[in-house]
Amino acid sequence: MNSDAKKVAVLGGGSFGTSIANILADNGHQVRLWMRNQDTVHDIATIHENTRYLPGKKLNPSIIPTTCLETAVVSADLLFVAIPSKAFQSVVRDAAQWLNEDQILVSTTKGIGEDGFKLMSQILEENTPCKYIGVLSGPNLAKEVAERTLTGSVIASEHEEVRLAVQQTLSCGYFRVYANSDRFGVELGGALKNIYAIASGMAAALGMGENTKSMLITRSLAEMSRFAARLGGNPMTFLGLAGVGDLFVTCTSPLSRNYQVGYALAQGRQLEDILATLGGTAEGVNTIRLVKKQSEELEVYMPLVHGLYDILFEGKELKDVIKKLMLGEQNSDVEFVLPGPDKLANLKRG
Ligand SMILES: NC(=O)C1=CN([C@@H]2O[C@H](COP(=O)(O)OP(=O)(O)OC[C@H]3O[C@@H](n4cnc5c(N)ncnc54)[C@H](O)[C@@H]3O)[C@@H](O)[C@H]2O)C=CC1
Ligand SMILES: O=C(CO)COP(=O)(O)O
Incomplete structure (x- = not known):
């Protein structure tokens, strides 16, 4: 020793x-x-x-x-x-x-x-x-x-x-x-990326193109940083290993259990059946529910979380959610919506 x-x-x-x-x-x-x-x-x-x-x-x-x-x-x-x-x-x-x-x-x-x-x-x-x-x-x-x-x-x-x-x-x-x-930023990065790994698993199962996968991962990063910043995390943390690093690995690796859940959902399997046979923990399913509620309370714009919630818990069709995501809410879809420098200087968990 x-x-x-x-x-x-x-x-x-x-x-x-x-x-x-x-x-x-x-x-x-x-x-x-x-x-x-x-x-x-x-x-x-x-x-x-x-x-x-x-x-x-x-x-x-x-x-x-x-x-x-x-x-x-x-x-x-x-x-x-x-x-x-x-x-x-x-x-x-x-x-x-x-x-x-x-x-x-x-x-x-x-x-x-x-x-x-x-x-x-x-x-x-x-x-x-x-x-x-x-x-x-x-x-x-x-x-x-x-x-x-x-x-x-x-x-x-x-x-x-x-x-x-x-x-x-x-x-x-x-x-x-x-x-x-930045304890909260790092911790939120790990929890939030599971949500988007589910979406990426779906995209892979649907045979989506590389443009689509890139758009999905990049918009996921914008969405998760925006939410974390609202809770007091530092958005710069999301450019590091615990942010984009973890998002990338779970959105691209079939080893990720959250990715596997998304993949199986897009193949038409039922959520309960997928979770029962997964053989491991997929935190993202519950995190979608909790983050959707919290984003409504805090008024944070999170279209991907809301779309996933509709598919997983409201029985909405994947194709309808994709259509809404691609065509909807053009006016609010600015590329970055983060707190201004005054707020960033005083980041604290609210
Ligand atoms: N597997 C991975 O690649 C990584 C997982 N994590 C995180 O680690 C956490 C655990 O995940 P895994 O180890 O992958 O899960 P796992 O699904 O491989 O194993 C979960 C373990 O927790 C135990 N457990 C469940 N309920 C328990 C209880 N009431 N009391 C005591 N033990 C209990 C299970 O018996 C099992 O041994 C998750 O939050 C996951 O997001 C973090 C980094 C990587
Ligand atoms: O967090 C992980 C890798 O960093 C593991 O992801 P999964 O929980 O989706 O398997």
């Missing part, structure tokens, strides 16, 4: 939690990977060769799988939370009884909480005694990370201690970690 080895806990033994645990173990840290009891039959038995989430990947054998949350949490210097957003708060609340204010807590979850449009890092702030909170996000397809593909990611926190600790612990020859103090 290296002399700077840290005790690290990863909560969530799905594909991303496992791939983050693998980097940490490769870097010589003592890693406990916590998973709930239901998962153990498959995962603990197979973790050192194949997990059911990352079949065929050669994982580091020093990862210590555990189903005891107390054991994972209590003595960890640093914790990564990789639980899907729908279960995030309940796991964090359970863990909180063993946490103290000096432990560093980092969310890797790319979703939004139902209750009051909460970001995962806000859930960490509100439900734990920890002072040092951060978000890890970027173009990080779990399967490629587990294969040790050269990858870049972003640790975002207003605390320098968090940024440095995560850079020092996770960086290695195949995983480069950049730092950003």
